[in-house]
Amino acid sequence: MLSLFNQTALECSKLITERYSTSFTLGIKTLDKKYHLPIYAIYGFVRYADEIVDTFHDFDKQALLNRFRADTYLAINEGISLNPVLHSFQMVVRQYNIERELIDAFLRSMEMDLQRSDYDEAGYSDYIYGSAEVVGLMCLRVFCEGNTGEYDRLREPARKLGSAFQKVNFLRDIKSDYQERGRTYFPGVDFSDFTRDAKELIEEDIQRDFDDAYQGILGLPRGAKMGVHLAYTYYLKLFCKIKNLPASRIQQERVRVPDPQKFALLAQTMLRYRLNLL
Secondary structure (H helix, E strand, C coil): CCHHHHHHHHHHHHHHHHCCCHHHHHHHHHHCHHHHHHHHHHHHHHHHHHHHHCCCCCCHHHHHHHHHHHHHHHHHHHHHCHHHHHHHHHHHHHHHHCCHHHHHHHHHHHHHHHHHHHHHHHHHHHHHHHHHHHHHHHHHHHHHCCCCCHHHHHHHHHHHHHHHHHHEEEHHHHHHHHHHHEEECCCCCCCCCCCCHHCCCCCHHHHHHCCCCHHHHCEEEEEHHHHHHHHHHHHHHHHHHHHHCHHHHHCCCCCCCHHHHHHHHHHHHHHHCCCCCC
């Protein structure tokens, strides 16, 4: 039965999300139920592509990524794949009319991680667009359910939110990106001499992205608002923890939000939502 195959593929993407990201899973669970499986499918797709470039060190990463790209487009064109991650993703792409340009940009950024170790301003912007902003836009396509006017209105705030999340990730992961993988995402920043002034400039840029994104969150469809606001609140909490640490400290450890604080943020968000304060 095709319906059983489809459901099983979507459940595989759900399992991948649950195993890889408790925070993202928590956020999805606060969305309207109709959004759960489509967003799991998007996460499963981007998670596996990211695994290729960040984890599979004993394999030919470029060959694997090339194959993943080819299999992705074949699945979308044919409407089926025996790879459950790609099958669930192509269903969402076709149902919600996710543009190929967004998928192209995402896979291009994944390839940049194989080919580049530092970035100028143009490359930095391209990488953030492809690695983070387009993922937010894919999710926005799901949330808007074919309402192009709503999508166009919320497009720029969604990009800003994805940008803020990715830049916070860059700060949080300096130790692994720079020391273990030799990557430097922030243009013009010398991490061998990472100063307080350099850190503060980055933080000012991130704060602008958060500020620009917030009104867009308030304008989301009601079924999506609480989950996206929870992700926003979580990343803002993480960002505040990073801001309160010296530059030297974030080069030595990966800053995180403990689980009890995550659940406290969840409770606060749910209360505000129920009181119509979002």
